[in-house]
Amino acid sequence: MPAGHHEAAWRLPESDPYAHVDIDYFVRLAQLAERGKLDSIFFADAPALFGDPGRRPSGTLEPTVVLTAVAVQTSRIGLIATASTSYNEPYNLARRFASVDWVSNGRAGWNIVTTAGDDAARNFGLDAAPEHHRRYAKAAEFVEVSTKLWDSWQDDSIVADKELGIHTDSSKVRPIGHDGEFFRVAGALNVPRSPQGYPVLVQAGSSEDGKNFAAQYAEAVFTAQQTLVDAREFYTDLKRRAAELGRDPDAIKILPGIVPIIGDTPEHARELEDRLEQLISPEYAVGQLARVFGLPVADLDLDSELPDDLPGEDSIEGAKSRYTLIVNLARREHLTLRQLIARLGGGRGHRTFAGTAVEVADAIEEWFTGGAADGFNIMPAVLPSGLERFVTEVVPILQQRNLFRTEYTATTLRGHYGLDRPANRLAQVAVPA
Amino acid sequence: MPAGHHEAAWRLPESDPYAHVDIDYFVRLAQLAERGKLDSIFFADAPALFGDPGRRPSGTLEPTVVLTAVAVQTSRIGLIATASTSYNEPYNLARRFASVDWVSNGRAGWNIVTTAGDDAARNFGLDAAPEHHRRYAKAAEFVEVSTKLWDSWQDDSIVADKELGIHTDSSKVRPIGHDGEFFRVAGALNVPRSPQGYPVLVQAGSSEDGKNFAAQYAEAVFTAQQTLVDAREFYTDLKRRAAELGRDPDAIKILPGIVPIIGDTPEHARELEDRLEQLISPEYAVGQLARVFGLPVADLDLDSELPDDLPGEDSIEGAKSRYTLIVNLARREHLTLRQLIARLGGGRGHRTFAGTAVEVADAIEEWFTGGAADGFNIMPAVLPSGLERFVTEVVPILQQRNLFRTEYTATTLRGHYGLDRPANRLAQVAVPA
Numbered sequence: 001m002p003a004g005h006h007e008a009a010w011r012l013p014e015s016d017p018y019a020h021v022d023i024d025y026f027v028r029l030a031q032l033a034e035r036g037k038l039d040s041i042f043f044a045d046a047p048a049l050f051g052d053p054g055r056r057p058s059g060t061l062e063p064t065v066v067l068t069a070v071a072v073q074t075s076r077i078g079l080i081a082t083a084s085t086s087y088n089e090p091y092n093l094a095r096r097f098a099s100v101d102w103v104s105n106g107r108a109g110w111n112i113v114t115t116a117g118d119d120a121a122r123n124f125g126l127d128a129a130p131e132h133h134r135r136y137a138k139a140a141e142f143v144e145v146s147t148k149l150w151d152s153w154q155d156d157s158i159v160a161d162k163e164l165g166i167h168t169d170s171s172k173v174r175p176i177g178h179d180g181e182f183f184r185v186a187g188a189l190n191v192p193r194s195p196q197g198y199p200v201l202v203q204a205g206s207s208e209d210g211k212n213f214a215a216q217y218a219e220a221v222f223t224a225q226q227t228l229v230d231a232r233e234f235y236t237d238l239k240r241r242a243a244e245l246g247r248d249p250d251a252i253k254i255l256p257g258i259v260p261i262i263g264d265t266p267e268h269a270r271e272l273e274d275r276l277e278q279l280i281s282p283e284y285a286v287g288q289l290a291r292v293f294g295l296p297v298a299d300l301d302l303d304s305e306l307p308d309d310l311p312g313e314d315s316i317e318g319a320k321s322r323y324t325l326i327v328n329l330a331r332r333e334h335l336t337l338r339q340l341i342a343r344l345g346g347g348r349g350h351r352t353f354a355g356t357a358v359e360v361a362d363a364i365e366e367w368f369t370g371g372a373a374d375g376f377n378i379m380p381a382v383l384p385s386g387l388e389r390f391v392t393e394v395v396p397i398l399q400q401r402n403l404f405r406t407e408y409t410a411t412t413l414r415g416h417y418g419l420d421r422p423a424n425r426l427a428q429v430a431v432p433a
Numbered sequence: 434m435p436a437g438h439h440e441a442a443w444r445l446p447e448s449d450p451y452a453h454v455d456i457d458y459f460v461r462l463a464q465l466a467e468r469g470k471l472d473s474i475f476f477a478d479a480p481a482l483f484g485d486p487g488r489r490p491s492g493t494l495e496p497t498v499v500l501t502a503v504a505v506q507t508s509r510i511g512l513i514a515t516a517s518t519s520y521n522e523p524y525n526l527a528r529r530f531a532s533v534d535w536v537s538n539g540r541a542g543w544n545i546v547t548t549a550g551d552d553a554a555r556n557f558g559l560d561a562a563p564e565h566h567r568r569y570a571k572a573a574e575f576v577e578v579s580t581k582l583w584d585s586w587q588d589d590s591i592v593a594d595k596e597l598g599i600h601t602d603s604s605k606v607r608p609i610g611h612d613g614e615f616f617r618v619a620g621a622l623n624v625p626r627s628p629q630g631y632p633v634l635v636q637a638g639s640s641e642d643g644k645n646f647a648a649q650y651a652e653a654v655f656t657a658q659q660t661l662v663d664a665r666e667f668y669t670d671l672k673r674r675a676a677e678l679g680r681d682p683d684a685i686k687i688l689p690g691i692v693p694i695i696g697d698t699p700e701h702a703r704e705l706e707d708r709l710e711q712l713i714s715p716e717y718a719v720g721q722l723a724r725v726f727g728l729p730v731a732d733l734d735l736d737s738e739l740p741d742d743l744p745g746e747d748s749i750e751g752a753k754s755r756y757t758l759i760v761n762l763a764r765r766e767h768l769t770l771r772q773l774i775a776r777l778g779g780g781r782g783h784r785t786f787a788g789t790a791v792e793v794a795d796a797i798e799e800w801f802t803g804g805a806a807d808g809f810n811i812m813p814a815v816l817p818s819g820l821e822r823f824v825t826e827v828v829p830i831l832q833q834r835n836l837f838r839t840e841y842t843a844t845t846l847r848g849h850y851g852l853d854r855p856a857n858r859l860a861q862v863a864v865p866a
Contacts (some may be wrong), residue, residue: 010600018601019591021625023505023536049623055604059586059623065532087522091480091556098594100500103456107597122619123524153492160450165714167443167450170487177639186555190482192454247851281598319652 001045002026002055004382005259006346007288008279010057012383020060021387023069029384030070033077036391037405039416040078040109041070042202042222042377047087048120051291055284065098071104078413080202082107082349085142087115087124088136091185093142094149098194098409106195106412109220111202114139117292132317136209143201143217144182148176150198151426152188174426197422199414206234206321207313215241219419220253222377224322224349226329231256231372253417256367257350260360261381262389269354270429276381277342285341292348293326295320302338306330315372322349346381364394365403434477436490437458437815439779441712442488442722447818453493456502462817463503466510469824470838472543472849475504475635475655475810480520481553484724497529504537511846513542513635518575519568520548520557524618525574527582531627539628539845542653544635545646547572549751550725561692565750567847568686569616569642576634576749578616581609583631584859585621607859630855633846639667639754640746648674652852653686655810657755657782659762664689664805686807686850689800690783693793694814695822702787708776709814718774725781727751728760735771739763755782779814790826797827798836 002019003010010017017024030041043063055057060066063081064384071079079100083093101108114135123130129135157172176187203210203218214221215238225231239249261276263269282302290298294316296304306327326349331342346352353363367373380386398404410416435452436443443450452458463474476496484491493499496514504512512533516526534541547568554562562568590605610622636643636651647654648671658664672682694709696702715735723731727749732737739760746757759782763773779785786796800806813819831837843849 008598011595011598013595015595017591017595027505047528047623049606049621052603053590053601053606054599056600058601058606059621059625061535061624062529062532063528064498065501065536068498069505069536072502088525089520089522089557091802092521095480096495096498099495102454102494103498103502119619122617124522125617129607154737157486158450162446162448163448165441165444165712167486167489168486168491170485173482173486173491183557184558186552188482188486188492190480192492279598392558398528 001379002060002383004386005350005379006381007056007274007285008276008345011279012382014382016058020057023061023066024362025275026061026066027070027073029387030074030077032384032387032391034074036395037408038077038378039375040080041067042080042109042111043067043082045082046110046113046115046117046120047084048117048123049117050117051288052284054075055281064100067108068100068103071100071107076107076408076411076414078107078109078110078200079104080200080413082111082113084113084115084120085139086130087120090142090145090183091149093144095189095191097199098150098189098191101194101196101199104415108194108196109202109413111138111204111222112143112217113204116177116195125257132207132320133209136205136213137234139213140217141180141182145176145178145180145185147198147422148178148426149185149187149189150193151424152176153193154424155193155197155426159193165182172427176426196412196414197424200417200419210321211241212236215247216246216250218252219332220255220417222254223254224325224347224351225256226325226349226351228367228370228372231367232370235370235372251419255375255377255421256373257347257351257377257379258353258364259347259379259381260386260390260394261346261352261354262357262360262386262393263354264356266355266359269356273346273352273354273381277345278327279343280345282338284343285345286337287335287345289326293323295323295326297337300337301337305334305336306340325349347379352381357389357397360390360394361397361401363399365401368403434812435493435816437819438659438783438812439709439814440489440718441619441709442815444712445815447815450490453490456494456499459494459499460503460506462820463507463510465817465820465824467507469828470841471510471811472808472848473513475513475542475544476500476515477544478515479546479548479550480517481550481556483550483552485717485843488714494820497533500541501533501536504533504540509540509841509844509861511540511542511633511849512537513544513633513846515544515546517546517548517553518572519563520553521577523578523616524582524622527579528622528624530632531583531622531624534627534629534632541627541629542633543634544637544655545572545576545650546637561779562750565640565753566642569638569646569735570640573646573650574615578609578611579613580631580855581628581859582618582620584857585609585858586626587860588626588630590625605860609859612683616858626857629845630857631846633850633852643754644671644674647671647685648678648680651685653850656687657758657780657783657784658689658805659784661760661800661803661805664800665803667695684852686852688808688810689806690735690780690810690812691797692780692783692785692812692814693819693823693827694779694785694787695793695819695826696787697789699788702789703792706779706785706787706814710778713774713778715771715774718778719770722759722774722777725752726756728756728759730770733770736769738767738769739773754852758782782809782810783812785814790822790830793823793827794830794834797831798834801836823846
């Protein structure tokens with residue numbers, strides 16, 4: 001979200017309306033985040049033009065392209081790009097992420113999404129998105145194929161014997177011969193195993209399918225949580241699911257989103273939040289709620305609460321868990337549609353927190369020490385100023401409290417997250433004589 | 434070909450065996466080419482691991498990733514990446530090229546290939562590559578979809594009215610509603626129209642299907658030609674085909690490949706060529722001829738000439754025209770298989786020319802003034818030294834002869850080639866009231 005995570009941020013004077021196609025802007029943001037010693041930058045994405053481009057900057061540069069440009073102009077910060085398992089080919093995508101991992105010397109991450117919504121489906125020969133459970137089944141196989149491809153070269157395969165004319169030990173580069181329900185891929189991959197082995201596998205679905213997928217494959221999980229109780233429950237549940245699958249619960253990092261709106265005083269922060277809320281177009285926001293989250297609100301009066309007879313999450317084929325989060329938020333706080341829109345304007349379901357730098361640090365510490373988070377996905381309402389304030393004001397407080405690093409101690413994203421480099425599974429298979 | 438276009442170049446002392454995964458190496462090469470005021474750098478590619486990785490550096494970084502990293506560390510040189518129309522989705526690829534065009538401020542080019550060979554097909558759920566003519570039919574539709582997507586945003590669509598809250602004039606962003614034989618794509622693209630409108634469309638097929646495709650779509654054509662007579666015939670024929678389709682023949686640039694091997698004296702150049710030939714593994718090369726070009730030579734004695742009863746080009750589903758070129762070369766010069774392998778080692782069918790800088794410049798001038806070329810694809814046998822010599826020794830001679838620019842006069846690849854920025858076809862369609 002180049003102008004900031006608040007949907008009206010682009011209307012503020014500081015915002016450059018061409019930022020979404022300006023690579024130098026993205027590079028400056030990444031360099032700023034790197035000055036703050038953050039783990040990574042992260043790009044959401046979908047292969048479709050969502051919503052009405054009239055109402056906010058729409059359509060942006062492809063994330064692996066952006067992150068490659070960032071990679072060669074930074075040295076430490078991780079680089080996480082979103083890519084869809086429903087609308088890509090594993091061979092191409094696995095190679096692209098391996099390439100970004102090479103270019104960045106081991107800083108690539110892949111946010112694995114199945115891509116809800118029919119808009120994307122219609123760009124790929126379909127009339128509608130495949131059913132939710134089927135999308136996740138395909139995603140699982142996609143990840144299996146990808147990890148096989150990343151393992152199709154052993155790390156020590158290049159021998160570079162110029163005298164004998166042997167560049168690579170061919171016995172250490174092996175076809176994968178994958179033949180599954182969704183994909184048939186012969187392999188080997190056409191790029192050697194990359195510095196991290198795999199990119200860090202990131203995931204953000206919080207539905208039942210999403211949590212099972214995360215427990216099995218994810219090494220970092222982005223999640224939208226509104227309350228400490230809910231966040232802690234999600235955290236505990238997901239760690240438990242991972243453990244039940246035989247995984248080390250520490251090998252899956254849980255990172256709730258937080259939309260900080262930082263002011264010099266609490267009142268100042270609230271003023272900025274109010275100002276942003278007033279810049280929202282309610283009619284557009286209603287359309288977005290209906291379109292993106294499947295809420296049947298298109299004809300609802302702005303000053304009414306949500307109807308009691310809403311359909312359950314089971315009937316939603318899109319972003320199931322986000323739908324439930326929004327409905328629960330509106331009911332818990334008895335919000336009118338207009339108020340709900342204001343609450344969602346900043347983070348579309350992620351926790352928005354307006355306050356001073358100390359209050360933001362307190363909020364982060366509370367969730368971190370309260371067993372609700374291993375870290376956070378910082379989603380400034382306004383960019384670049386919100387990130388600038390976070391880096392220069394909140395990070396030092398967290399550092400003073402010994403809650404955050406003062407220098408990078410690793411060079412890879414796996415290193416920043418404290419994740420192991422994955423062993424090569426194919427290398428462990430005995431080679432026929 | 435990171436180590437150089439000669440297949441044995443990696444065995445020379447100057448070659449870094451990890452160059453194929455070293456982004457800094459590619460950037461340095463591009464910066465060297467930019468110092469020479471060359472139009473562009475160009476990456477061949479295929480979504481498969483070809484041949485035996487034991488025998489030469491195999492598997493390289495994905496070209497759009499490489500070119501993005503180059504884009505932000507250069508300012509003028511064009512950036513041409515190969516991508517397959519058989520094994521990509523148009524929506525994803527059109528967006529990626531538009532993104533590279535944005536990141537480079539208008540320097541992107543797309544070398545459109547249909548990808549011969551079953552190795553690639555087997556990475557995408559197929560047992561074998563689709564038949565040659567079908568691949569080209571799909572490629573044509575792929576390009577049609579892509580240009581529609583690039584035209585789905587008018588150039589002046591962003592209005593950025595913060596006061597009214599209107600970022601983009603929605604009437605200037607339009608679905609494409611493509612419904613064809615191979616693709617159904619709703620659109621619009623999720624990135625605004627890029628600086629060049631489209632990337633420069635490049636093509637390299639020289640079969641009958643390939644030439645027809647080039648005449649219709651290509652703005653630059655790479656071609657392998659061994660003799661001035663053949664090159665001139667190809668040049669004249671392709672310009673005529675383009676004119677018959679109503680195109681300006683100057684809007685399609687024809688660029689034969691040349692593999693220069695530059696020495697201080699003719700003897701020195703010949704020594705380098707001999708040295709490279711001796712580093713070829715004939716057994717491996719025979720396998721490559723059989724595998725890549727479909728030549729039935731796997732069981733042929735190295736010191737025999739090709740048999741008389743070879744199948745015709747019609748029966749080849751791979752690189753048809755290259756097959757014919759190789760067969761004609763062998764017959765014209767009565768080459769044994771061993772000699773043929775040596776001749777192909779440098780450029781796999783492209784013209785190899787060993788000589789002094791003056792002789793290389795003469796060879797280029799002869800073809801250029803002789804109506805055989807609008808420019809050349811320079812394919813140094815050895816990198817980086819071959820490019821270094823070309824830039825520092827051959828380019829100044831061509832400049833003195835007024836055959837080549839002394840400074841860039843444009844900032845885009847279209848500008849370097851003297852190509853117009855394409856009009857937006859969808860913008861010319863009346864919008865329903």
